Amino acid sequence: MKYMATYDWMESFRNTVEWAGASARAMASYPAFALSPNPMIPMMAAWGEVAERSFSRMVAKPDWGIRSIVGPKGQDHLVDVVTEVEKPFGNLIHFAVRRRAPMARKILLVAPMSGHYATLLRSTVSSLLPDAEVYVTDWHNARDIPVSEGKFDIEDYTLYLVEFMRHLGPETHVIAICQPAPLTLAATAYLAGEDPDAQPRSLTLIGGPIDPDAAATDVTDFGRRVTMGQLEQLAIQRVGFKYKGAGRLVYPGLLQLAGFMSMNAERHSKAFQDQIMRVVNGEAADHDQHNRFYDEYLAVMDMTAEFYLSTVERIFKNREIAQNAFMVAGKHVDLGAISRVAVMTVEGEKDDISAPGQCVAALDMLKNLPDDKKTSHLEPDAGHYGIFAGKSWRLNIRPLVLGFIDAHSEPRVKPIRLAT
Structure with missing residues (x-):
């Protein structure tokens, strides 16, 4: 206590x-x-x-606020948020468009668990909905999860992604944004080794710290300066009596927000x-x-203490993904098992959170993936937010990502419709 x-x-x-x-x-x-x-x-x-x-x-989860989209014939189509898979620490949700035939493209957006809700990707979802079936990982606030549900660390996160990918099937195209990029890569490698038929068709990694040491930022410098003991003492608290997760060790959202605000x-x-x-x-x-x-x-949302601490220690300090030494449930996750999933990386030239070099490093790690299934893009003058939700995403990156998806779909889907 x-x-x-x-x-x-x-x-x-x-x-x-x-x-x-x-x-x-x-x-x-x-x-x-x-x-x-x-x-x-x-x-x-x-x-x-x-x-x-x-x-x-600060204590309210934002609404998605996506009520409808305009169809190809100019008609409005209402959008329902449907839970596909329900889990204690996060759900797989589907943005189901009424009165529309299923789209050829099936996209899983892996949202960050880094302080904000999945609704941070609202504009990303809205931009993809007219051209794809969109699914999103909707992570829960740790303060609302009873202690009886147990722990949730990066291995559990990876296994959640594995389950979601299996549920959606092999025709899925996965887009991981920022923090979950290395764990989504690991989940894909896990499937490649354990259940090859369930692998997604393609994987797009946007602004993620695959190899944090490839380019230094304030985030990586902080991870190097602070010991795990210091971090646990500074950041970790127990949820108070007001919430269902009372007693659970967390990195509180309010403390995270104070850090976000202090940087600017x-x-x-x-x-x-x-x-x-x-x-x-x-x-x-x-x-x-x-x-x-x-x-x-x-x-902001609380993160479980074990997820936050294992992310810092294993992804940033020990670089287990970058060194192909990541373990899940006692099994080595070999990135070399990925041999047929097309992989694209997207980076922003002015990204000060995951600097250029950190994400594209993934392509060199995939030793058994043919070069014609590897693609990278560096967006000029773009910051971190812009590469998945800002002007750069709308005008340049979204068409490139959809084009990459189309090129690695079977059968090939219709050409993309550019955003306006």
Whole structure:
């Protein structure tokens, strides 16, 4: 119970600021105050509105918000989020499009488990839906998972991916974004060795740390500087009494968010100051640019302690994937077993999280994969977010990825429709 008090203190602080914001907004909105010319009154209401919204979002899972897509004949098709496989630590979900025949392309998007929900890929999903059947790994917040469900580390994560791939079948095309890239590569190698007929048709790795030492970043430097003992003492706490996972050891989402914000503190501070002034001037809206971004950015989830610590130790420090020494359930996962799954890597030239070189390193590790099944792309001037959800994804990378999928599909599917 050593760290439950710290976890509950963070939640109490968040709750207090949310309450203070709601109180300030309500108090400053009394009609009687409209008679006063004091500019601090609308300023207090604006601060309260922004504070209440921001701190309430920190414990709420965002909605996917994908209601419909436009079909090839101009008709709207409603979209349902259907759970295909339900597991304690994450589900496989399908974005089922009503009144549309099954698409030839079947894509599994492997979402990161790195602090934010899978909804971070909302725009990625939306861009792929018109041209493919889209499935996503929807990871659960560790604070909501009872201790009785047991542990969840990177080996368990890999086995989840193996089960999801088996469920979808060999005609699947897998796209792994950022953190899960090395484990998705391992899951594919696991299937290649244990169940070759269940291998996916292709694998696209986007901005992932396959070999963290290939190019240094602040993330890799941190992993080298801090010992595992220090990291456990600094980052790991027990879930407090408010949630179903009370007592579970986690890396808390609120602590992760503090780290995210501190890396660009000045930029975030200015963004919130500007938003307060927009509220004062009546220029803000429920879904304006600020709220669209921060509603997602501030929504953080706890990671199980064993997943976070094993990721740092085995992926970054020991480089088990990069050295082809990864073990799952006592079995060596040999990357050399991959011999027929087409593999593409995508990197951003200005990616400061997974720098260029870290992801493309995967191609050199696949010794038994023919060169005609290997492809790489370096997107000029693109940062980390842009290569899977920004302008670079929409205009350049998405068509390249779909073209790669089409080239390695049997039978070949119709040419891709470019995004507008």
